[in-house]
Amino acid sequence: MTNSGGVHTPTYDRAEVSAGILHFGVGNFHRSHQAAYLDRLLRQGKARDWGIVGVGLFPRDERLGEILRAQDFTYTLVELGGDGHRTATRIASIVDFLHAPSEPDRVREHLASPGIRIVSLTITEGGYNTSDVTGEFDTADPGILADVGARNPRTVFGILAEGLHLRRERGLAPFTVVSCDNVPGNGEVTRRALVAFARLAYGEEFAGWIEDTVSFPDSMVDRITPVTTDAERALVRDTFGIEDGWPVVCEPFTQWVFEDDFPLGRPPWEDAGAQPVADVAPYELMKIRLLNGSHQAIAHTGLLRGHTYVHEAMADPEVTGLVRRYLAEAVRTLRPVPGIDLDQYLTELTERFANPNIRDTLARIATDASDRLPKFLVPVATRLSREGEPAPASASVLAAWAVRTVRNLSEGGPLDDRQAERLAAAARAAGTDPAGFLGNREWFGDLGDDKRFTADFRAAYDYYGRG
């Protein structure tokens, strides 16, 4: 690796890197994680035929495309340690970026080309359009219905199904689809979603072909990656002398555990520090329940207590006390994780949350809580409830979310949630009895039927409501 003025610049010739991965959802996380792993391999002289072509579906992505294009698709990734240590790397593993609505044919051609052997996704929890309770893909969603028979589909599932259909017509083996989102069982959720869409749009035979031939490896991904603001742009300019329209900052910690099931091959990610395993589930449950579940505890109580950043909330004993109690509940629901010392994991997690330099906002992690809590924390409470165990800390996190929602509504503020209407309905149901908030079975399953859990929820709701 060369180090020019404190910046690690690419040591490989980008002209020699060809496309092998099509990635949907080129957000900050993809750029701090999967693209960084590949960049590390390219610096080792490996994976030259696995360059990433990004695909965006929304107007915001068009802006990212413009910026990346102007920078020859390179960008600055800055790792900010809790001790003040900073490193900048110019990442060059993304070789192109397509905005699907304006260039559908180019997306189609990539999907149906032999070079593309992996399609990866970071499309957020909500992007899977799947019920957390039943695991069913929502085929009544207007966006999904509009994609059935569409000339140019606009959802990830519409586009992927079309790409696979075309591949099959051309006699090409299907690409592997790997989700890198914080969704428990993300491989299986993606498989079910794509098969359901294919059944709807193309019929049973094609859906069966996908089920039989396409691989959907599971993965656990981790690296706290905040939103980029002008402060990060200024940091990159002032510290490293780089003008970057959309740099990414993140913590130094990074982890990627994946199921090794890639029929058309894959980059040797393990040479960049990722871990191929036979069963991702224990890693995934550990990470999602401990890290992402705690994030929800920090976000909702932290905001109620007037904090802005995660590290600020982590200096508040009221917040850390709840996080500690929630973690004790979550740990009880986990099975042993091969190679992981949970005590050490928890110590490191608390240090990561307290990193003041990444300036991760509570707003980022509180947004779309209705997509997140049912995946991250409700399963902890449900598991304990079914075993007849109390889960008062989990109830407190849900109560803090309910109080924030009711307060935001009464103040006329935005709910900042993809499912704002459903959330407003839950808040209205809390009007007569706070536990009415738990009535949405899509989010909370049968937790509302557990008398002890609802009593704990009510008590916590009163507590936060008074504050």
Ligand SMILES: NC(=O)c1ccc[n+]([C@@H]2O[C@H](COP(=O)([O-])OP(=O)(O)OC[C@H]3O[C@@H](n4cnc5c(N)ncnc54)[C@H](O)[C@@H]3O)[C@@H](O)[C@H]2O)c1
């Ligand atoms: N940021 C992190 O710390 C972090 C860490 C681990 C995992 N993740 C995973 O990555 C996801 C994205 O995080 P991010 O920080 O990159 O967010 P981001 O907002 O920077 O990017 C999200 C990207 O997903 C796209 N997207 C959103 N909804 C979509 C949909 N329905 N269909 C297709 N594309 C869609 C957006 O256009 C954008 O490109 C998270 O939801 C999570 O599952 C994030």
Ligand SMILES: O=P(O)(O)OC[C@@H](O)[C@@H](O)[C@H](O)[C@H](O)CO
């Ligand atoms: O990105 P989400 O929606 O899955 O959840 C918000 C945060 O908890 C998450 O982004 C974490 O920072 C991340 O999962 C750390 O690896």
